[in-house]
Amino acid sequence: MKIKDIAKLAGVSVATVSRVINNSPKVKPETREKILKIIEEYKYEPDHFAKSLRKRQSNFIGILLIRNSLSTEDSYTHPFLSGVLEYLFHHDLKLVLDSCDKKSGLSHYKKLIKSKLVSGFIITDLRENDERIEYLNSINFPYVVIGRNKKNNFIYIDPDNNQGGYLGIKHLFEIGCKKILYISGNKGPVVTEQRLSGVLKAKNELGVELEIKYGDFSKESGYRIAKSVKLEKYDGIFCASDLMAYGVFNYMKESGIEKPLIGFDDLPSSKILGITSINQNIFDVGFNAAKMLHKLINKEKVASMLLPVEVSVRESTLKFRK
Amino acid sequence: MKIKDIAKLAGVSVATVSRVINNSPKVKPETREKILKIIEEYKYEPDHFAKSLRKRQSNFIGILLIRNSLSTEDSYTHPFLSGVLEYLFHHDLKLVLDSCDKKSGLSHYKKLIKSKLVSGFIITDLRENDERIEYLNSINFPYVVIGRNKKNNFIYIDPDNNQGGYLGIKHLFEIGCKKILYISGNKGPVVTEQRLSGVLKAKNELGVELEIKYGDFSKESGYRIAKSVKLEKYDGIFCASDLMAYGVFNYMKESGIEKPLIGFDDLPSSKILGITSINQNIFDVGFNAAKMLHKLINKEKVASMLLPVEVSVRESTLKFRK
DNA sequence: TCCTCATGTGTAATCGATTACATTCAAATA
DNA sequence: TATTTGAATGTAATCGATTACACATGAGGA
Numbered sequence: 174m175k176i177k178d179i180a181k182l183a184g185v186s187v188a189t190v191s192r193v194i195n196n197s198p199k200v201k202p203e204t205r206e207k208i209l210k211i212i213e214e215y216k217y218e219p220d221h222f223a224k225s226l227r228k229r230q231s232n233f234i235g236i237l238l239i240r241n242s243l244s245t246e247d248s249y250t251h252p253f254l255s256g257v258l259e260y261l262f263h264h265d266l267k268l269v270l271d272s273c274d275k276k277s278g279l280s281h282y283k284k285l286i287k288s289k290l291v292s293g294f295i296i297t298d299l300r301e302n303d304e305r306i307e308y309l310n311s312i313n314f315p316y317v318v319i320g321r322n323k324k325n326n327f328i329y330i331d332p333d334n335n336q337g338g339y340l341g342i343k344h345l346f347e348i349g350c351k352k353i354l355y356i357s358g359n360k361g362p363v364v365t366e367q368r369l370s371g372v373l374k375a376k377n378e379l380g381v382e383l384e385i386k387y388g389d390f391s392k393e394s395g396y397r398i399a400k401s402v403k404l405e406k407y408d409g410i411f412c413a414s415d416l417m418a419y420g421v422f423n424y425m426k427e428s429g430i431e432k433p434l435i436g437f438d439d440l441p442s443s444k445i446l447g448i449t450s451i452n453q454n455i456f457d458v459g460f461n462a463a464k465m466l467h468k469l470i471n472k473e474k475v476a477s478m479l480l481p482v483e484v485s486v487r488e489s490t491l492k493f494r495k
Numbered sequence: 496m497k498i499k500d501i502a503k504l505a506g507v508s509v510a511t512v513s514r515v516i517n518n519s520p521k522v523k524p525e526t527r528e529k530i531l532k533i534i535e536e537y538k539y540e541p542d543h544f545a546k547s548l549r550k551r552q553s554n555f556i557g558i559l560l561i562r563n564s565l566s567t568e569d570s571y572t573h574p575f576l577s578g579v580l581e582y583l584f585h586h587d588l589k590l591v592l593d594s595c596d597k598k599s600g601l602s603h604y605k606k607l608i609k610s611k612l613v614s615g616f617i618i619t620d621l622r623e624n625d626e627r628i629e630y631l632n633s634i635n636f637p638y639v640v641i642g643r644n645k646k647n648n649f650i651y652i653d654p655d656n657n658q659g660g661y662l663g664i665k666h667l668f669e670i671g672c673k674k675i676l677y678i679s680g681n682k683g684p685v686v687t688e689q690r691l692s693g694v695l696k697a698k699n700e701l702g703v704e705l706e707i708k709y710g711d712f713s714k715e716s717g718y719r720i721a722k723s724v725k726l727e728k729y730d731g732i733f734c735a736s737d738l739m740a741y742g743v744f745n746y747m748k749e750s751g752i753e754k755p756l757i758g759f760d761d762l763p764s765s766k767i768l769g770i771t772s773i774n775q776n777i778f779d780v781g782f783n784a785a786k787m788l789h790k791l792i793n794k795e796k797v798a799s800m801l802l803p804v805e806v807s808v809r810e811s812t813l814k815f816r817k
Numbered sequence: 818t819c820c821t822c823a824t825g826t827g828t829a830a831t832c833g834a835t836t837a838c839a840t841t842c843a844a845a846t847a
Numbered sequence: 848t849a850t851t852t853g854a855a856t857g858t859a860a861t862c863g864a865t866t867a868c869a870c871a872t873g874a875g876g877a
Contacts, residue, residue, distance in 0.1 A: 186857045218609035222548040223833035226862050250573035258594035270592045272580035287540035419767050442764040508827045545863035548832050
């Protein structure tokens, strides 16, 4: 079933049918009705490839996952993609999901661009000095980045890590903590600085005592640090990642110490373990990334975006509330 | 840059360039070399839409996620999609990820088919009496289903739940359990029967004593059942889902009882909690689903597939080992 | 020498839509 | 009445590739 068939059935030319499909105003209402009825009756759908070819536009956006990067706890992909899809759903856009190697992945992006398959990218797994950024900037191709790096010469969307650090300390303060241990991530990643900076802001503003140790975001590092310091000294612990909080959690169980504990990221396990954490709405990240990209594709002005985070309060701090 | 430009640069016709691109054997080697060099030099890529239109074939497969179905713990999507993408990566296929409503989602599938955008589907979130199945069967469109239902009139791929049930009991038996509590899922879903049937097979084969209670896969139901029975009576507990195992786990912590415990699904939290569980390799599910679909699209014969599962042994049973 | 045949290449039709331009027809205006 | 105008529709070119068919060339056989 193609446009020609519909035209024949309706006794009009293909041009008129096309006009109806594309909502051109210059079609007589009765003609439009008649054609729509036939289209409906035969469940006609225009050929996607013919349409894209002729219109010289793709309604695809691309997301490339890194090959072989299966982390044990990925709770990110589903809500993120759902958010993206939710936006696309309402705007006649589609998503091509593809994969590429971490190294040498650029050629894959180039292929998708040169074959005119996609009209924009959402970039994930950003690196410092990311060759993808350099390339996309150089040809002025629309894209939005999830996260930031030091160069930061692009449009990005990122949860407000700074605010997250702030809220964590504030929450501990509110349940009565005065001497807090902050287990930071390792120096290097931008998130480390962002979260730390929020933590420091809260410290100064609220006047709590703060000690800082540096882990590396991993469970093991959390455990190690918890073991090496005297936890008794503190009346609250804030970790820059849930994984580190799990390490601390395990150590506390072992040693019988009980202190208020907060993590960061709000992984699903935190809900099950009852650990308070800083929650980022990943669905919103996806949704807004798609929205921003859509605007960029339409040549509209777009500003980078920080998404608010919030504290998911659970057992691990709740039971210490005064 | 289009094929015409390449042809001009090489001093040949577009047909010859096209032949080179499509590996037609009837091109003189020197001509081929010359053209390939120019293609390489200019990084030419054929227009995807033109190619698909003319060849009357799409190299897209489709997966539709259900809208607004954000479960707290989704550890499935990423490895599944990674598996799918890994196969596609090597076979010049691409994935269109889209979404549709749980109810009335069928029209979305129809659209993708009628617009000729996709040449096959991987069906997830299967229901009993799934209208998608009826429709796809009726028009003989290629698809592969993740999971099974009672009708089961389709090609599917599914982890071997039966084997999982068997292995769970066997593992408990091997660490010395003789009187086991099995907390099943609710009657209805196919997995309930499958897992239970494996459990029963092991019971008969190994001669252990077995008691069965029915939960509903949820954490709460696990907790409730653990509380309502006398856990002391048993020397091992096997749950048909990790969530139920978490409920049991929590109750045991509270009540100070310690018994070997196994869950099913191997959610990420199980690793963190140290709970032994039945693991399904989700990456393999995705990879093989893509492979099977590819064969179906190429009109090859394909048989449904059960993927082996294994026991991820952890603390919750390890420490009881004799 | 002439014919056949294989090899390599070019010409032009084609896929199914969109759209610039042409055409028709009736109403409005001079 | 003749002319202009605008609305509605049709004709045909076009997007960029693939491919059936035509054609040219030279080798090999009669």
